[in-house]
Amino acid sequence: MEILQDDVxxxxxxxxxxxxxxxxQAARAGAKTAIVEMAGQLGGTITTGGVSAPAYFFSxxxxxIAGIGWELVLQTKALDNTPWPDFSRRNPLRxxxxxxxxxxxxxxxAEEAALExxxxxxxxEILNDIERYPGGWSVQSVGKGILRKTLAREVIDCTGDADxxxxxxxxxxxxxxxxxxxxxxxxxxxNADDLDVEVVQEHFEAAxxxxxxxxxxxxxxxxxxxxxxxxxRGVNQQHIFGADSTTAxxxxxxxxxxxxxxxxxxxxVRTLPGCEQATLDxxxxxxxVRETYxxxxxxxxxxxxxxxxxxxxxxxxxxxxxxxxHTEHGVEQEFIPARRVPTxxxxxxxxxxxxxxxxxGRSISSDRLAHSAxxxxxxxxxxxxxxxxxxxxxxxxxxxxxxxxxxxxxxxxKEHDAIVPTMDGSEAV
Numbered sequence: 366m367e368i369l370q371d372d373v374x375x376x377x378x379x380x381x382x383x384x385x386x387x388x389x390q391a392a393r394a395g396a397k398t399a400i401v402e403m404a405g406q407l408g409g410t411i412t413t414g415g416v417s418a419p420a421y422f423f424s425x426x427x428x429x430i431a432g433i434g435w436e437l438v439l440q441t442k443a444l445d446n447t448p449w450p451d452f453s454r455r456n457p458l459r460x461x462x463x464x465x466x467x468x469x470x471x472x473x474x475a476e477e478a479a480l481e482x483x484x485x486x487x488x489x490e491i492l493n494d495i496e497r498y499p500g501g502w503s504v505q506s507v508g509k510g511i512l513r514k515t516l517a518r519e520v521i522d523c524t525g526d527a528d529x530x531x532x533x534x535x536x537x538x539x540x541x542x543x544x545x546x547x548x549x550x551x552x553x554x555x556n557a558d559d560l561d562v563e564v565v566q567e568h569f570e571a572a573x574x575x576x577x578x579x580x581x582x583x584x585x586x587x588x589x590x591x592x593x594x595x596x597x598r599g600v601n602q603q604h605i606f607g608a609d610s611t612t613a614x615x616x617x618x619x620x621x622x623x624x625x626x627x628x629x630x631x632x633x634v635r636t637l638p639g640c641e642q643a644t645l646d647x648x649x650x651x652x653x654v655r656e657t658y659x660x661x662x663x664x665x666x667x668x669x670x671x672x673x674x675x676x677x678x679x680x681x682x683x684x685x686x687x688x689x690x691h692t693e694h695g696v697e698q699e700f701i702p703a704r705r706v707p708t709x710x711x712x713x714x715x716x717x718x719x720x721x722x723x724x725x726g727r728s729i730s731s732d733r734l735a736h737s738a739x740x741x742x743x744x745x746x747x748x749x750x751x752x753x754x755x756x757x758x759x760x761x762x763x764x765x766x767x768x769x770x771x772x773x774x775x776x777x778x779k780e781h782d783a784i785v786p787t788m789d790g791s792e793a794v
Contacts, residue, residue, distance in 0.1 A: 366510060366511065366512055367510060367511045367512070368511070368512050368513075368514065369511055369512070369513040369514065370513075370514050370515075371399060371485070371513060371514070371515040371516070372515070372516045372517075373396075373397045373398060373399045373485070373515060373516070373517050373518075374391070374396035374397040374398065374517070374518050374519065374756075374757070374760040375388070375391040375392075375396045375397070375398045375399075375517065375518065375519045375520075375521065375753070375756045375757060375760065376398075376399050376400075376401065376502070376504055376515055376517035376519070376520050376521070377391070377398065377399070377400045377401070377520075377521045377523055377753075378400075378401050378492050378504075378506075378520065378521065378522050378523060378524055378528065378529055379400075379401070379402065379403075379409070379522070379523035379524040379525060379528075379726070380400040380401075380402030380404075380407040380408075380409065380479075380486065380523070381402075381407075381408065381409020381410060381411075381523060381525060381726065381745075382408065382409045382410050382411055382419075382726060382742050382745040382746060382749070383409075383523045383725035383726035383745040383746065383748060383749035384400060384402070384407075384409065384521070384523030384725070384726070384749060385400070385407045385408065385409075385437075385475050385478075385479065385749070386432075386433050386434050386437075386745075386746045386749035386750050386753065387521045387523055387725055387749035387750065387752050387753035387756075388400045388479060388482075388484050388521075388753065389433050389478055389479060389482055389484070389750075389753065390432075390433055390749070390750045390753025390754050390757065390778075390781060391519075391521075391753040391754075391756050391757040392479075392482035392483055392484045392757075393433075393482055393781060394753070394754060394757035394758070394761075394777060394781075395757060395761065396519075396756065396757040396760050396761070397483075398482070398483070398484045398485070399484065399485040399486075399487060399515065399517075400479065400484055400485070400486050400487065401487050401490045401491070401492060401504075401506045401513075401515075402486065402487065402488055402489075402490070403489065403490065403491045404488065404489075404651070405488050405489060406472040406476065406488070407472060407475040407476055407479065407486070408468065408471055408472045408475055409525070410653050410742065411466070411468055411471055411742060412468040412469070412471055412472040412475075413649065413650060413651050414549060414649060414651055414652075414653035415468060415549030415550075415647070415649030415653070416547075416549060416601070416653050416742070417465065417466050417467070417468040417471065418463035418464060418465045418466065419434070419438065419463065419464055419466070419741075419742035419743045419746070420462070420463040420464065420686065420741055420742065420743055421463075421685045421686055421741070421743055421744075422435060422438075422464065422743045423452070424683075424685055424704075424706050425703065425704070426704070428784065429683040429685060429706055429784055430682065430683055430684075430685075430743045430744070430746065430747045430784060431782055431783060431784050432746070432747065432750045432778065432781055432782050432783035432784070433478075433746070433750050433781060433782075433783075434743065434746025434747065434749070434750065435746075435782075436782070437471065437474050437475055437478060438464060438466055438471075440474045440478075441466045441467060441470045441471045441474050442464075442466060444467075444470050444474070445466070445467040445470050447465045447466055447467055448465070449464070450462035450463070450464060450465075487506065487508070487513065488508075489508045489509060490506040490507060490508040490511075490513060491506060491507060491508070492504070492505075492506055492524065492528050492529060492532070493505040493506055493507045493512075494532060495520065495529050495532050495533060498516060500518060501516060501517050501518040501519065501520075501721055502516070502517050502518075502519075502520050502721065502722075503515075503516055504516075504517055504520060504529075518721065518759070518760045519721050519722075519723070519756035519757075519759055519760060519766055520721065520722050520723075521722075521723045521724070521725060521752050521753065521756055522722065522723070522724045522725075522728065523724070523725050523726050523749065524726075524728070525610060525654070525657070525726050525727050525728060526610055526611045526657045526658050526728065527658045527659070527660050527716075527724060527728040529722065530658075530660050530716050530719075530722070530724065530728070531658065533716075533719075533722075535660070535661070535716045535717070535718065535719055535722075536660070536661035536716075536717060537658040537659065537660055537661065537728075538658065538659045538660075538661060539657060539658050539659070540656070540733055543607065543608070543609065543655075543656045543657065544655040544656040544690060544691040544692070544737070545581065545584070545604035545605050545606045545607070545608055545655070545691050545692075545693070546604075546605040546608025546609075546610075546619050546623070546652045546653055546654040546655060547584075547601055547603050547604065547605060547608075547623070547652065547653050547655075548603060548605060548619075548620065548623025548624065548626070548627060548648075548649065548651075548652040548653070549600065549601065549647075549648075549649045549653065550599050550603075550627050550645060550646075550647060550648045550649065551598050551599060551600060551645070551646040551647040551648075552595070552598045552599045552630075552631070552634060552643055552644070552645060552646060553598065553643070553644060553645075553646040554640070554642040554643040554644045555595070555634075555637075555639060555640040555642065555643045556639070557592060557595040557596045559639055560592060560595065560637065560638070560639045560640070561638065561639075562590060562592045564637075564638060565590070565591050565592050565595065565637055566590050566591055566592070568591075568633075568636065568637055569583075569586075569590075569591035569633075572633050573586070577629065577632075577633055578629055578630070578633055579626070579629065580606075580693070581603065581604040581605065581606055581626065581693075582603060582626045582629055582630055583602055583603070583630075584602060584603060584604035584691070584695060584696075585602065585695060585696075587694055587695050588695060595634070595640075598646070599627075599630065603623065603626055603627070603630075604691065604693075605619050605622045605623045605626070605652055606622075606693060607619075608622070608623075608652055608654045608655075609654065609657060610652075610654040610657055611657050611658065616651070616652070616654075619652040619654065620650075620651060620652050622652075623652040624648070627645070627648060631643070631644070631645055655691060655727075655737075655740065656727070656733075656736065656737075656740070657727075657728075658728055659727075659728055659729065659730060659731060659736055660716050660717075660724050660728050660729070660730045661716070661717045661730060662712055662713045662714065662715055662716060662717055662724070662729070662730025663712035663713075663715045663717055663730075663767075664677065664679075664710045664711075664712030664713045664715075664730060665713065665730045665731060665732065666707075666709070666710070666713050666729070666730065666731040666732070666735045666739065667731070667732050667735055668688070668732055668734040668735050670707070670735065671688075671701075671707045671731075671734070671735040671738060671739070672688070672699070672701055672702070672705075672707075673705065673707075674701070674702075674705030674706055674707050674708075675707060675708065676708050676786055676787075677708050677709075677710035677712070678710070678771075679710045679711040679712055679771045680708035680709065680710055680711075680785075680786040681708075681709060681710070681711050681714075681747075681748070681751035681754075681755075681771075681774060681775065681778065681785065681786075682708065682709050682744075682747035682748060682750070682751050682778075682783065682784070682785070682786070683706050683707070683708055683709070683747065683784060683786055684706075684707050684708065684709050684738070684739055684741075684744040684747065684748075685701070685706055685707065685744070686738040686739075686741045686744065687699060687700045687701060687738060688700075688701075688734055688735075688737055688738050689737045689738060690733070690734065690737045691737075701738075707738075708786045709729070709739070709744070709747070709748050709751070711751065711755065711771060711774065712730075713729050713730040713731065714729060714730070714748055714751065714752050714755075715766075715767050716730075717730075719767070720765040720767060721759065721765045721766060721767075722766075723752040723755060723756055723766055723767075724752070725745065725748040725749040725751070725752045726740075726745045726748070726749065727739075727740040727745065729748065747783070750778060750781070750783055751774065751778060751783075752766075754774050754777045754778050754781070755767075755769050755774050757777070758773055758774060758777060
């Protein structure tokens with residue numbers, strides 16, 4: 366096995382939705398930066414997971430999240446024909462629309478940005494060990510045929526499962542009941558508008574009764590007709606109960622369960638009158654997981670904090686989505702009151718008691734209800750940019766990132782076109 370030695374200012378573990386933005390911010394602020402990413406491309410859930418419609422960048426009144434994530438979205442849209450949503454026709458229950466992007470183009474754009482910023486991108490590697498080292502961390506990552514040893518002044522954990530936090534035995538929370546995951550796919554080869562809704566539903570109910578389809582194959586079966594599944598072409602219509610990304614074994618299990626469900630669905634859809642030529646247009650390689658570990662941070666965002674639109678003293682970005690808890694029986698939703706835009710405090714991204722270690726993404730310190738809203742992609746991009754700024758400033762100032770003055774972080778974020786909350790909430794309206 367080849368042993369590689371690296372020395373960087375900032376090491377980002379996980380190049381997904383939050384991680385690539387964190388790395389770009391750190392590098393653009395002058396820090397020597399590297400990314401360790403287990404997949405073969407950047408973007409995480411957006412690209413490898415196929416959840417390619419980030420939200421929410423807008424409140425009903427104005428844009429609330431911009432910066433580096435928004436820059437990559439705009440570059441992606443400029444290279445593809447994916448239509449923009451019609452923001453003039455607002456859903457009364459949702460404050461904004463998801464923005465569909467081409468995940469393949471996004472992966473290319475993100476990689477180009479990383480290389481132009483001078484980031485060392487290490488694909489097909491996973492975190493193996495992390496130990497405290499004078500002035501920072503000694504980190505081991507492994508890939509096929511290599512063991513990489515990296516000295517880093519700051520580490521940003523964007524694994525989604527708080528892997529670095531767990532290796533260091535820092536506290537994490539994990540509920541006994543996790544939200545189900547989803548394997549994204551797309552069907553084609555039929556016109557849903559030409560189908561007989563009643564006939565389709567009769568066939569679906571018979572397939573469920575006979576066991577040809579199983580609970581979770583169409584997660585909205587309790588409140589929607591199967592024609593809605595067909596109209597959506599399968600997009601985000603599946604639930605994988607017990608999906609867990611914390612180990613190779615559990616992620617493999619989720620992937621296999623998801624693919625078995627897709628095969629059942631494909632075979633069933635081809636039995637429907639008018640769908641005889643249906644086939645699979647896309648199947649993403651990894652099941653997307655909604656919930657595993659959350660860190661115990663210096664600040665914990667609660668449901669009350671979130672639903673009230675609390676503006677924290679150390680707020681570094683806005684966030685907006687509805688409470689969205691997926692269950693075995695569908696989804697439990699609660700919509701935030703109009704004109705409220707919650708914030709994310711830096712303290713929720715700092716593992717309690719740690720130094721020179723930050724977290725961004727769905728491992729954010731929060732209770733379960735707040736987490737169900739905080740985990741969405743635009744918010745993960747914003748928190749990624751915030752921790753990238755904090756880490757770079759910590760290196761530059763010669764202090765742990767947690768000790769960087771909050772106003773210095775906010776000033777750097779503004780320099781890089783992020784939208785930073787103000788204490789009176791004026792930025793949110």
